[in-house]
Amino acid sequence: MTLDEFMEGRDYGEVVRDGRLAAELEMLDGTPRYACPYCKDAMAVRSKAIRARSEIRFYFDHLTARHRETCTGRKGHLPKAILARKFCLHKEGALHKAFKQWVRDSLDADPAFTSTKEEERWWDMEHYKWRQPDVQTTRDGRRWAIEIQLSTTFVHVIAERMKFYRENAGHMLWLFKDLDLETFRLSEDDLFFSNNRNAFRVTPRTVERSRREGRFYLEGAWLEPRLKGGTIKDVEVRKDVAFDALVFDTCSRGIPRAYAFDYEGHKALTEKEQTAWREAQVWERRRNAFESFYVAMLRGEIEDYKERDRLWDELRRSFAEVGITLPQYAQEDTELDRLLVAGYSAKHGQRKPIGIGFETLAELGHHIHKVWPKTLWFYRCMLRAYGQLRTVLDQDRTGKLQGKMKQVLASLSDGEPAFQPQRSWDPLLARLFPEVAGVWAADPSQVAKAVLLASERLVSEADMT
Structure with missing residues (x-):
């Protein structure tokens, strides 16, 4: 093993521990780890007499004096002589x-x-x-x-x-x-x-x-x-x-x-946190790139089809690196496109949806209820995540959408399939919309039951007052 090979991946403290004291103990136990390639004598990592805590101070040297003069050319007093001069009398x-x-x-x-x-x-x-x-x-x-x-x-x-x-x-x-x-x-x-x-x-x-x-x-x-x-x-x-x-x-x-x-134990945990942090940073850049492209496309800001296809190909390669296969062309998969229209409308549409010809989020809600029923639960999750439920209620002047949503909650609570979401794009949605990943991954039937129970409790309390 060369010194470069030994140093690779180790910090200064690990070199001190593994190359010096551990090597000495292993030699005393009769199992030396490092040997001279010429004389086969046991070796360890030694240090130059400098203050820097850096790899530049380290070098391999023999553990014993037997072959120092003939193999390495070391001169001067041996450790025992130095100790004797230092401490004797x-x-x-x-x-x-x-x-x-x-x-x-x-x-x-x-x-x-x-x-x-x-x-x-x-x-x-x-x-x-x-x-x-x-x-x-x-x-x-x-x-x-x-x-x-x-x-x-x-x-x-x-x-x-x-x-x-x-x-x-x-x-x-x-x-x-x-x-x-x-x-x-x-x-x-x-x-x-x-x-x-x-x-x-x-x-x-x-x-x-x-x-x-x-x-x-x-x-x-x-x-x-x-x-x-x-x-x-x-x-x-x-x-x-x-x-x-x-x-x-x-x-x-x-x-x-x-x-x-326990430094070593906490270092291992911290390195895992570092890996997770770096992965999160990579995912944030990937997520931002996807969102910027798709929102711009829904708003009609990318008019050149060749440019749109080029940008989409870049996204496909990026997501393929993490095991997510996007459709060959943007908006090719109808189910995915509906989910993204609903999600980005709730996030970026403010009071008006994007990528579809409706004037209000409430109108989009009516449309999803009637035409895209499998997308309605995701739409509701996104509206809640971005504080848009109040916007939709204000826009729903007749109260019809609110009535429909109560029926949807009752249907989901009973386990009926009509409004149960499709799950084929869950891995992508969890990455694109981490703010709703938890509730989206939960069983809609259980969430709907909890919402209905909470509503009944509020009504009951109102009646009592």
Whole structure:
């Protein structure tokens, strides 16, 4: 696998998680994922010493020192030598001591924690290997190692600790010196992005809260994906969070993690929202193009037949992409054309229909009732959606149309077929008129019953007064 192939489709945080810490754990488990094409030695994604959170900082390198000089030409000290020079014979810093005391004070304030110790060895099952966590404690019969990340730590050291505690019935919580996410060093990024983009620390303030409430509190910072204008943006959130409210699990790449906010889960949901938003935008453009064409055609604004056929062909291709087959020619399908005349008249006709020679919407209603009975229910749905029922009632001076509509409602309520709508164009109508998609998809018989019951209730209440 090339670096470009590895980077494709991953953001910076996923590269850190999948290419660095996960690769280290897999190597420790004896199942390295990436190998050098020349010497077959295990490899991982490494980083240049630059601040940019960008793919330009990453490169593949060997995980072990065995073939570095002969295969990659790397020079300089090995990680163990650097660590030795950095920490050997150096006394523990005052800040580190202070952090350990804050953790200890927080744990002591919460009666759920017992057997809390600082800087004591944690032996493996065979009492052969050991680690010395900053703080270790017990809660609900489970042992916890709490490590405080104050300085640069090689990714393989982090992975080794995770592997040790995982294999020796232990659980880990990493704490940070500060929570300025923008200035995290790569070693902090290794933990942050592998920790579901969550970071935690203790401070004198959280210690006081832990004492006050008798519950171990931490200050947390995490990223939350938000959809804004079709783009997913990560928003930083800071909150105090109780230890018992954290989720401890293992990610899909086998990395133990602790988090208050499930970034990966919410990112997946947000990506679905983004896909739906983009599809809605595409459909809105497609719907607007269809509506502009059809309304203009009904109003006689497209006089050139060749131009009309060309525009209709474009619409046919566009709708064919989403599985909807339009007639070969505009207005060729009589049933569809009636529905569109009724729908667009209700939406754009104001007090006068379009595409048909009537002066009022009420006249169109009489015509549909008599000649297009299967279209009448859709016409009523559109009139209601666009507030045109009152217009039709005002135009119906004799009250005849109102009487007909009551008969139609009674017929639909009884399940009679005369005014039951045709359903062959439902997929198209639902897309062209989303404002009525819900009621249009419902059973007209049930809707008619509800309307009649509501009318009877109003009449009854009027009689009582």
